[in-house]
Amino acid sequence: MTQSLLEIAGVTVSAAHYIDGERVASGDTFENFSPIDGRSLGFIHEAGGEEVDAAVAAAAHAFPAWAALGAGGRKPYLDRFAAEIGKRTDAFCVLESNDAGVLLSRMRHGVVPRAMQNLQWFAEHALTLQDRTLDTVQAHHRVRHDPAGVVAVITPWNSPLMLSTWKIGPALAAGNTVVLKAPEWAPLTSSLLADCAQAAGLPRGVFNLLQGSGANTGAKLVGDPRLARVSFTGSVATAKRIAQAAGANLVPCSLELGGKSPFIVLADADIDSAAATGALMYRNAGQVCLAGTRFLVHQAIAQRFIEAMRGYVEALNIGDPREEGTEVGPIIHARQLERVEGFVERALARGATALWGGQAHPYGKLYFAPTMLTNLRQSDEIVQQEVFGPVLTLQTFSTDDEAVELANGTDYGLGGVCYGAAEHATSVAERVRTGFIWINSFGIRDLAAPFGGIKRSGIGREGGDWSFEFFCDVKDIILPKQPFRASFSHR
Numbered sequence: 001m002t003q004s005l006l007e008i009a010g011v012t013v014s015a016a017h018y019i020d021g022e023r024v025a026s027g028d029t030f031e032n033f034s035p036i037d038g039r040s041l042g043f044i045h046e047a048g049g050e051e052v053d054a055a056v057a058a059a060a061h062a063f064p065a066w067a068a069l070g071a072g073g074r075k076p077y078l079d080r081f082a083a084e085i086g087k088r089t090d091a092f093c094v095l096e097s098n099d100a101g102v103l104l105s106r107m108r109h110g111v112v113p114r115a116m117q118n119l120q121w122f123a124e125h126a127l128t129l130q131d132r133t134l135d136t137v138q139a140h141h142r143v144r145h146d147p148a149g150v151v152a153v154i155t156p157w158n159s160p161l162m163l164s165t166w167k168i169g170p171a172l173a174a175g176n177t178v179v180l181k182a183p184e185w186a187p188l189t190s191s192l193l194a195d196c197a198q199a200a201g202l203p204r205g206v207f208n209l210l211q212g213s214g215a216n217t218g219a220k221l222v223g224d225p226r227l228a229r230v231s232f233t234g235s236v237a238t239a240k241r242i243a244q245a246a247g248a249n250l251v252p253c254s255l256e257l258g259g260k261s262p263f264i265v266l267a268d269a270d271i272d273s274a275a276a277t278g279a280l281m282y283r284n285a286g287q288v289c290l291a292g293t294r295f296l297v298h299q300a301i302a303q304r305f306i307e308a309m310r311g312y313v314e315a316l317n318i319g320d321p322r323e324e325g326t327e328v329g330p331i332i333h334a335r336q337l338e339r340v341e342g343f344v345e346r347a348l349a350r351g352a353t354a355l356w357g358g359q360a361h362p363y364g365k366l367y368f369a370p371t372m373l374t375n376l377r378q379s380d381e382i383v384q385q386e387v388f389g390p391v392l393t394l395q396t397f398s399t400d401d402e403a404v405e406l407a408n409g410t411d412y413g414l415g416g417v418c419y420g421a422a423e424h425a426t427s428v429a430e431r432v433r434t435g436f437i438w439i440n441s442f443g444i445r446d447l448a449a450p451f452g453g454i455k456r457s458g459i460g461r462e463g464g465d466w467s468f469e470f471f472c473d474v475k476d477i478i479l480p481k482q483p484f485r486a487s488f489s490h491r
Helices: 049-068 070-087 089-100 104-129 160-173 188-199 214-222 236-247 271-286 302-314 334-349 400-407 422-429 464-471
Strands: 005-008 011-014 017-019 022-024 029-033 040-045 132-135 139-147 150-154 177-181 207-210 227-233 253-256 261-265 292-298 353-356 371-374 391-397 417-419 472-480
Touching: 005 040, 005 089, 011 089, 011 188, 017 049, 017 188, 049 139, 049 150, 049 177, 049 207, 049 214, 070 089, 070 104, 070 160, 070 188, 089 104, 089 160, 089 188, 104 160, 104 464, 139 464, 150 160, 150 214, 160 177, 160 188, 160 227, 160 464, 177 214, 188 207, 214 227, 214 236, 227 236, 227 464, 236 253, 261 271, 261 400, 261 422, 271 292, 271 302, 271 391, 271 417, 292 302, 292 400, 302 353, 302 371, 302 391, 334 353, 334 371, 334 391, 391 400, 400 422, 417 422, 464 472
Parallel strands: 150 177, 150 227, 177 207, 227 253, 261 292, 261 417, 292 391, 371 391
Antiparallel strands: 005 011, 017 022, 017 207, 029 040, 132 139, 139 472, 353 371
C-alpha cells in the first residue's frame, strides 16, 4: 500500500505502521492534535487484528536469526540505530514538541541524547551478561541469559521517545525482537524511530511499529499468545487489563505505573534549595510519573518554605514549548485537562485552599496554572490519587514518625524526595516505602541503577541487570564434577 506522509513544521513523518521492514497502511485512521494550539497534525493509521498479527508474525520469524547473532553481533546494529537518532535530532525535537507539548529545549539537551544512550549503553552492557560461571561442590554451572522471544513494548504519551528507547534498548540488546505500540495521543516520534531502525539496517521484523488505541490495537497485541514478554509504562487501570490479557497466556509483564510520591522537607533542610527543586515538579506540566507531588513540610518551617517556593513558581515561564525559555507547556489532551480540573474543583469544594493556581492558565486552551493545594486530609482524593498535571498538595508534620506515616499513607510507592541534613534525611528516607528516593536532589538517574515502584506503582525493575533479568530467560547449564551414575534408592 502507498504510505501516508505528514508534514509537521517542515519535518516529514509517516502516518503508517512499520511491519517486517516496510511501511504498512491500514483502512482505519484516527486524527492527531497538537496540545499547543489544538491544530490537527493529520490522520494516523490504526492497527487492527490483521496488522497486529502481521507484526507479531514478522517479529517471531526474525527472532531466531537475531538471537543467534549474540550480543557482540547485535551491538553494531544498535550503535547505528542510536547514531540515526542523533542525525535526526532536530526532527525529533520538532515532532515531540508539537505532538506531546514537551519542551523543545528539553528534547534537544536531555531526551534525544538519553534516547541514544539507552540503545548504546544496553548494547554494551549486554556483552557482560554472557555465560557467567558458578562453581559449587557438586558441579560447574554455566548461567546464560538467553533471549526470550517477541516483546511487546507499550509506552505512554508524556515522553514517547525516551521511554520507548528505554525499553527497546535492553530488549533488542538481549536478542529479542520488538513490537512497539505507539501512544495514541503522541505517536509521531515512534514513527520516526522506525525510520531510524530501517536506516540503521536492522533486519526485517526485528523492530516493528503499530499505531492505534489501547482499547483496540493494544488489547489485540497483549493478548497474542506468541508474545514472550510485555513491557508497559502507564496507568494502573490499563496495567490491570494488560496483566489480565497477558496472564491468560502466562506471559510475564513488567509494569511501571503511576506515582503519588512524597516530597519531604525536614526542619533542618536548606529551605531555598528545597523550594527551587519543588518548582521543578511542574516541568512537563506535571505530567511526570516520578515527580514528588505530595509536599510534606515540617510545621516549624512551613511558612518560610511556602513563600520561598511561591517565588520560584511565580518566576516560571509558561508558554509555547517550542520557544527557548519556556519552562511549563500544555497538558497533552482535552480529556487529561478535564481530569486535572475535576480533581482541583472537587478538592476546593471539600475545603482545600489554593496557595497558588487552582484554575486554567490564560496562555492557551490546554494550559493549567501551576497549583499548590493545602488544608487537606490524608484521606482526600487529591492526596490519594495521581492527578498527572501541574497540581501539588502540601501537608505539615511535627515529627519524623508523622512524616513517614504521611509519606507511606497512599497505595502508591514509586519515588520520593527528602530534604534535610544528609544523615537525618537518609534515616527518614530509609523508612519511606518507595522504589527509589532522592536525598537533597531530584532526577538523578543512571542506566545501571534499578528503576521501578512498589504497591500500585508497578511490578518489576528496569535498568542495568534488572532489565536483562526481565527480557531474558535465565538458563543454568550444569556439568557434574564427578561421574554421575543414576540409581534408585528405596531407603
